[in-house]
Every structure is written in C-alpha cells, then in structure tokens.
Amino acid sequence: MQDKAVIAVLGGTGKEGGGLALRWAHKGHGVIVGSRTAERAQEAADAMNETLGGHGVKGMANPDAAAAADIVVLAVPYAAQQSTVREVAEVLKGKILIDVTVPLVPPKVSRVHLHEGGSAVEAVQTLLGEEVKVVSAFQNISAHHLTKLDEEIECDVLVCADDAAAADTVVDLAQEIGLRAWNAGPLCNSVVAEGLTSVLIALNRRYKVPGSGIRITGV
Numbered sequence: 655m656q657d658k659a660v661i662a663v664l665g666g667t668g669k670e671g672g673g674l675a676l677r678w679a680h681k682g683h684g685v686i687v688g689s690r691t692a693e694r695a696q697e698a699a700d701a702m703n704e705t706l707g708g709h710g711v712k713g714m715a716n717p718d719a720a721a722a723a724d725i726v727v728l729a730v731p732y733a734a735q736q737s738t739v740r741e742v743a744e745v746l747k748g749k750i751l752i753d754v755t756v757p758l759v760p761p762k763v764s765r766v767h768l769h770e771g772g773s774a775v776e777a778v779q780t781l782l783g784e785e786v787k788v789v790s791a792f793q794n795i796s797a798h799h800l801t802k803l804d805e806e807i808e809c810d811v812l813v814c815a816d817d818a819a820a821a822d823t824v825v826d827l828a829q830e831i832g833l834r835a836w837n838a839g840p841l842c843n844s845v846v847a848e849g850l851t852s853v854l855i856a857l858n859r860r861y862k863v864p865g866s867g868i869r870i871t872g873v
C-alpha cells in the first residue's frame with residue numbers, strides 16, 4: 655500500500671459518501687467515487703475536483719471502484735446495502751470495507767429500527783466472510799457538516815470491528831479528516847451506533863438543527 659491509501663466510496667454520489675470522499679481527497683488521498691453508473695460517478699468526481707482545485711478524484715462504476723482501491727467505503731441506503739455488497743464481494747477480498755449504513759426504514763427515520771438478528775453491519779460481515787475486514791463507522795456524522803471543509807464537526811465517531819488493526823486504521827482515517835474517533839469494540843456493538851442515528855434525527859427535528867452529534871467524555 656502507498657503512503658496514503660486509495661479510498662473508493664460506493665454511493666459516493668450521495669450526501670454522506672460524497673462528503674467523506676471530499677474530505678479524504680482534500681487530505682491528499684486518491685479517492686474513487688463509485689456509483690451504479692460510471693457517468694454519474696464521473697460527474698460527482700468532476701464536481702469534487704472543481705471544489706478542491708485538483709484532479710485526485712476519479713469516478714467509476716461501483717465494482718471497478720472497489721477493485722481499484724485499497725480501502726472501500728459503503729455509503730448507500732439500507733435497502734441497497736446487501737445488493738451493493740454482493741456486486742463487489744469478489745474484489746473486496748483482502749481489503750477493509752467501511753460500512754456507514756444506518757438501518758433506517760423510511761418514512762419513520764426518527765424511530766430506532768434494528769436489523770433483524772443484530773447490527774446491519776454484522777450481516778455484511780457474514781455475507782463477505784473472514785477474507786474481508788468489515789468495519790462500522792461514521793453512522794452518527796451528519797452529511798450536512800462534511801462538505802464544510804473548515805468546520806469542526808462536534809460529533810465523535812464510534813468505530814466497531816472484530817479486527818482491532820482494521821479498527822485502528824479507520825480511527826486514523828477519521829482523525830485525518832478532523833473527526834474525533836474511538837475504537838468502540840467488536841462489530842456487534844455497532845447496533846448502538848446504528849440505532850443512535852435515529853435518536854439524533856429525532857433531536858434534529860425537535861430542536862430544529864441540521865446535524866446534532868455525540869461526544870464521548872472521560873477517556
């Protein structure tokens with residue numbers, strides 16, 4: 655692996671994945687925006703390059719993006735989580751997959767919905783098997799804040815993984831883009847981060863704010 659990992663963001667045309675992609679590109683990572691269509695991916699990549707005044711962001715169809723990267727981020731809606739993972743499963747072998755999916759069930763997104771049988775990300779790990787190191791992170795970071803590159807984001811990142819070294823890598827990647835991040839234990843603990851997002855959405859609505867967050871204290 656080079657000094658800075660090349661990161662593919664599947665669903666990087668969207669709000670959350672696009673914000674993460676922009677921040678990593680801003681910090682000098684090679685970034686590949688993934689999409690169901692190469693054209694949409696390229697459009698999003700062009701827009702990011704224009705924002706950053708560079709050309710470090712590329713656009714590709716999801717499977718090509720996953721194949722070309724060192725680390726892959728999954729940033730698609732819950733309903734598309736499993737199908738998107740199946741499409742790229744072969745090329746993920748030996749890599750870290752960072753899953754940001756929240757198991758929201760529209761329209762009641764401010765009510766906690768738990769994936770049947772545990773956290774949504776554990777089902778992804780089961781689907782992919784041990785050859786892929788699946789890490790859960792960023793579920794509580796509102797996309798609203800990510801595109802404001804100079805803004806300090808007042809929300810910590812809970813990173814959960816069964817592979818401690820993979821979790822550390824993702825903690826480092828979060829810190830690189832200005833976030834406080836913690837290794838919050840095994841993948842099963844992600845059920846709390848996944849559920850917490852609906853609590854934050856409820857807070858956003860109640861207090862009329864765009865992106866409430868959480869802080870871990872006492873560490």
Ligand SMILES: NC(=O)c1ccc[n+]([C@@H]2O[C@H](COP(=O)([O-])OP(=O)(O)OC[C@H]3O[C@@H](n4cnc5c(N)ncnc54)[C@H](OP(=O)(O)O)[C@@H]3O)[C@@H](O)[C@H]2O)c1
Binds near residue numbers: 666670793
């Ligand atoms: N938005 C937030 O503030 C936020 C915060 C934390 C976590 N998250 C989580 O991050 C994930 C992405 O959220 P988002 O708000 O960025 O979502 P989004 O903008 O609605 O969707 C992201 C991308 O997913 C792809 N996509 C949409 N429907 C799909 C389908 N049926 N099959 C395959 N791909 C599909 C689209 O890319 P293409 O059309 O280009 O393929 C889209 O641009 C979600 O799981 C969400 O819960 C979001």
